[in-house]
Amino acid sequence: MLAFFRSLANAFELGTCWSCGCASVTATALCSYCDEALPRWYPRCCQHLSDIEPHLTDDQKRCRYWYGALRWEPQVQQLMTLFKFRNKAELAPLLATQLAAHLRLCYQGQPMPDCIVAVPMTQHAWRQRGFHQTALLARYLSAVLQVPYIAGGLRKIRSVPMQHMASQSARWENSKRSQLALHDFSGSTVAVVDDVLSTGATMMAAADALYKKGAAAVDAWAVVYNQHD
Numbered sequence: 001m002l003a004f005f006r007s008l009a010n011a012f013e014l015g016t017c018w019s020c021g022c023a024s025v026t027a028t029a030l031c032s033y034c035d036e037a038l039p040r041w042y043p044r045c046c047q048h049l050s051d052i053e054p055h056l057t058d059d060q061k062r063c064r065y066w067y068g069a070l071r072w073e074p075q076v077q078q079l080m081t082l083f084k085f086r087n088k089a090e091l092a093p094l095l096a097t098q099l100a101a102h103l104r105l106c107y108q109g110q111p112m113p114d115c116i117v118a119v120p121m122t123q124h125a126w127r128q129r130g131f132h133q134t135a136l137l138a139r140y141l142s143a144v145l146q147v148p149y150i151a152g153g154l155r156k157i158r159s160v161p162m163q164h165m166a167s168q169s170a171r172w173e174n175s176k177r178s179q180l181a182l183h184d185f186s187g188s189t190v191a192v193v194d195d196v197l198s199t200g201a202t203m204m205a206a207a208d209a210l211y212k213k214g215a216a217a218v219d220a221w222a223v224v225y226n227q228h229d
């Protein structure tokens with residue numbers, strides 16, 4: 001009987017590991033083996049600014065910290081593909097939990113930012129996907145970390161061509177002035193949530209918009225940091 005319910009649950013992808021499909025999952029929605037095997041970054045600010053520096057103008061303010069929880073390796077690529085391109089919004093808690101655990105270690109002894117915003121997407125992309133993946137992550141992080149989430153804090157004002165098709169300098173050029181902050185962030189430290197961080201161009205466009213609306217500091221948070229994109 002138990003086997004019947006398990007196979008039924010498997011058929012509907014309920015209670016099964018998101019990575020390997022086995023039926024014994026932990027609270028993280030992965031089996032204990034896949035949870036342990038997740039490729040994680042050490043909890044420290046990513047050494048990302050070395051790539052970013054050449055693209056910044058002299059007056060452009062940097063993000064204060066860059067944090068990414070997972071490495072862009074096959075197991076993580078599989079999870080992100082399910083989440084972003086197969087519309088598995090149910091993966092948001094799993095991914096946000098990984099990032100929250102990472103952030104708790106990163107901010108040890110330091111206050112968390114005052115609020116969280118999500119990297120925005122265009123209305124067109126939102127309609128196509130059916131859900132706003134970074135907003136979903138930001139909402140879970142807000143609940144877990146007890147940091148207020150500012151819904152719609154950033155807006156995409158210009159669509160940016162598919163980033164993985166472009167060269168690094170083209171990505172920077174494409175992303176410039178593509179976002180607008182719709183809230184007064186005067187004096188606040190703001191965390192921006194993205195799913196995958198690679199060149200940092202999208203994140204810097206968000207930071208730029210937030211600094212223009214008075215943010216005192218902007219921290220970059222991503223579930224995945226893809227260092228060698």
Ligand SMILES: [Zn+2]
Nearest residue numbers: 017020031034
């Ligand atoms: Zn598994």
